[in-house]
Amino acid sequence: MSARAILAVALLAAGFGQAWGTEAQFERPAYAGAYEPQGVDERGLWMELDDHERGFRDSPLVVQDEELTRYIKGVLCKTVGQDRCAATRIYVVQDNIFNATMAPNGLMVINTGLLARVHSEAELATILGHEFAHFELRHSLNKFKKRRTGSDILMWLSLSGAAVGQNVGAVAESAFVTGLAGFNREQEQQSDLLSADYIRASSYPLRASVVWKRLMEEDDALREERKQRKIRRFTPGATDTHPTNLQRFAYFSEIEAQPGAIDGDDGAAAYRDATARVLPTLFGSLVKGNEFAAADYVIQSRAQALGWDGLLLHARGELYRLRGNPRDLVTARQFYEQAIATGSAPAEAWRGAGLTAMRGGDSAAGKAALQEYLVRSPQAADAAAMKMLLEN
Numbered sequence: 001m002s003a004r005a006i007l008a009v010a011l012l013a014a015g016f017g018q019a020w021g022t023e024a025q026f027e028r029p030a031y032a033g034a035y036e037p038q039g040v041d042e043r044g045l046w047m048e049l050d051d052h053e054r055g056f057r058d059s060p061l062v063v064q065d066e067e068l069t070r071y072i073k074g075v076l077c078k079t080v081g082q083d084r085c086a087a088t089r090i091y092v093v094q095d096n097i098f099n100a101t102m103a104p105n106g107l108m109v110i111n112t113g114l115l116a117r118v119h120s121e122a123e124l125a126t127i128l129g130h131e132f133a134h135f136e137l138r139h140s141l142n143k144f145k146k147r148r149t150g151s152d153i154l155m156w157l158s159l160s161g162a163a164v165g166q167n168v169g170a171v172a173e174s175a176f177v178t179g180l181a182g183f184n185r186e187q188e189q190q191s192d193l194l195s196a197d198y199i200r201a202s203s204y205p206l207r208a209s210v211v212w213k214r215l216m217e218e219d220d221a222l223r224e225e226r227k228q229r230k231i232r233r234f235t236p237g238a239t240d241t242h243p244t245n246l247q248r249f250a251y252f253s254e255i256e257a258q259p260g261a262i263d264g265d266d267g268a269a270a271y272r273d274a275t276a277r278v279l280p281t282l283f284g285s286l287v288k289g290n291e292f293a294a295a296d297y298v299i300q301s302r303a304q305a306l307g308w309d310g311l312l313l314h315a316r317g318e319l320y321r322l323r324g325n326p327r328d329l330v331t332a333r334q335f336y337e338q339a340i341a342t343g344s345a346p347a348e349a350w351r352g353a354g355l356t357a358m359r360g361g362d363s364a365a366g367k368a369a370l371q372e373y374l375v376r377s378p379q380a381a382d383a384a385a386m387k388m389l390l391e392n
């Protein structure tokens with residue numbers, strides 16, 4: 001079946017077939033309210049999920065930043081409407097993978113790696129809408145009923161999100177996944193299309209294809225670094241749980257080509273402002289991961305869309321310094337110095353500038369920068385080590 005035919009079938013199956021920009025503005029269907037568990041099995045499942053959520057809420061992986069969480073919830077509410085979003089609790093977790101998940105009790109999890117890779121509220125809305133669509137269409141319920149032990153629930157959660165193919169490699173090899181894959185792919189596409197419908201009823205323009213395009217470019221960068229052949233598949237493999245990035249790019253591009261679909265404020269400036277404060281949190285695990293080319297692609301693509309600032313330049317300096325080739329240290333020092341010149345650098349930029357200057361044999365400049373770091377961050381965990389460096 002062609003992509004267009006698959007799209008048409010999926011649209012009909014989901015009960016949504018209205019074209020964008022027709023006379024009547026798309027209205028969200030009346031919301032039935034959050035689903036209440038039916039019967040003993042489902043109630044048991046909900047209790048397990050509630051238990052899981054209670055433990056999860058205080059997990060060190062969860063980013064405890066109310067302002068950020070409230071902001072994301074606000075984007076979700078604008079996307080799906082107040083009545084629908086009231087049924088959800090959002091948690092941001094420290095994880096460099098591009099992923100988000102939603103459980104049938106309304107628990108929504110967003111990875112920092114996803115927030116680092118989207119550049120506007122409208123882009124974020126396509127992912128939040130997708131997760132909410134799984135929830136509203138109750139996709140997870142049957143699978144949960146069959147597989148409701150704790151580890152299976154966690155496994156399922158990790159698969160049910162918007163994950164990109166290359167990052168679920170280890171998980172995707174298990175037989176468990178093969179069984180779920182086909183089932184999931186259809187539902188993933190259905191959720192993508194319902195997400196587009198939510199957005200059509202919202203004030204956001206549809207900005208979905210570009211997200212999948214960048215994920216393909218990131219994958220290309222990673223493969224090039226590993227000297228692997230670049231792969232852009234249109235047909236999913238047997239164990240793929242999601243449509244391929246190229247498929248998603250293609251069907252979203254078609255919807256975006258409809259009149260009126262991409263009109264409106266995408267909230268890029270608001271997104272930049274809301275996330276600028278937390279860039280170290282959003283980029284931290286990416287920078288410390290071992291996928292240099294992918295992380296550098298993500299940093300540069302944010303800069304291209306939203307501009308460089310002190311925190312982003314610092315993140316790029318850290319990325320190069322941690323890879324640590326002699327030439328990387330020279331490059332890293334330049335990024336730290338550029339970060340400092342913006343006036344919005346974190347104290348750690350002086351630390352990085354100092355360490356890379358000293359490694360490069362410029363010990364006077366290095367010591368001056370480290371001294372400045374200690375002035376700016378006297379309580380730093382590594383203050384004692386830095387003082388030792390200064391005494392040598």
Ligand SMILES: [Zn+2]
Nearest residue numbers: 160161162188
């Ligand atoms: Zn999904």
